Amino acid sequence: MARIAVLIDEMFEDVEYTQPAEAFKRKGHELVHIGLKKGIKVKGKKKGTEVTVDTAAGNASAGDYDALFIPGGYSPDHLRVDQDVLDFTKAFVRSGKPVFAICHAPQLLITADVIAGRKVTGWKSIVQDIKNAGAVYVDDAVVEDDNLLSSRGPDDLPAFIEASLKRLEG
């Protein structure tokens, strides 16, 4: 079973966290929530889903996890200003282990400077940012490029979850 790091902060898109999280746990995978500060409670932007941060990014090591999951909403906008989060993200993407990014999650990947030359999708508002970061934007429900798996938003959740679970089995 996989140990999955979840990068999360305030105003995440509830369903983009809850649905994959439930599917991952149902298959026996473990989730560890990594954020700006250990012990803080962060809330979803639409339904107020509450998540407790288990570990600050500054104390987390990419080597301790088998996969990275980044939900969307405005959580990535908060996370991308923190250097520890950026270092963790960069180390993880470079490790070659699976990264599951949905909706606004590529914002974090852009600031971590890890998507140049990669095929990526994301929420429609950030298409230009993805292209300007040197990535190849692909308008599809699931886009896979080596270890990077991305989806556009809530409507893509079934495909995103199915493809992510497949990676965790592999």
Added chain:
Amino acid sequence: MARIAVLIDEMFEDVEYTQPAEAFKRKGHELVHIGLKKGIKVKGKKKGTEVTVDTAAGNASAGDYDALFIPGGYSPDHLRVDQDVLDFTKAFVRSGKPVFAICHAPQLLITADVIAGRKVTGWKSIVQDIKNAGAVYVDDAVVEDDNLLSSRGPDDLPAFIEASLKRLEG
């Protein structure tokens, strides 16, 4: 007195709208709120300030206004997916008339493709996006480049308002 177009949608940063708006009105300037649909009420993300959209961007013409004001928060993230808003923004920036952009407002300027080669500032989370768009990011309270005036966020409001008012007098 100037007629100022305000591009606004849900989850704008309350103070980044209310404080400049009050200062502009106090000096006798008129505000016209332009957004995704005429008549909708949009709310600020922290204090729930309510603003009614006067005109849909598709029915607005840059020629009818003397200046453009774009508050921050998550309003620009919503506005930048709308082609009419992008067309209006692009026409306005190219008109040479003053544009006042604060916080996340450059996100809209990025998708409108109008900041390459320009000096711009903005909220810390979008610094990389500003640079990737070909602009020169400047870490200052007010950055002026020809008709484009930008500020980083709420702490810069006094300087942002003072510099904007000065442009409206000029």
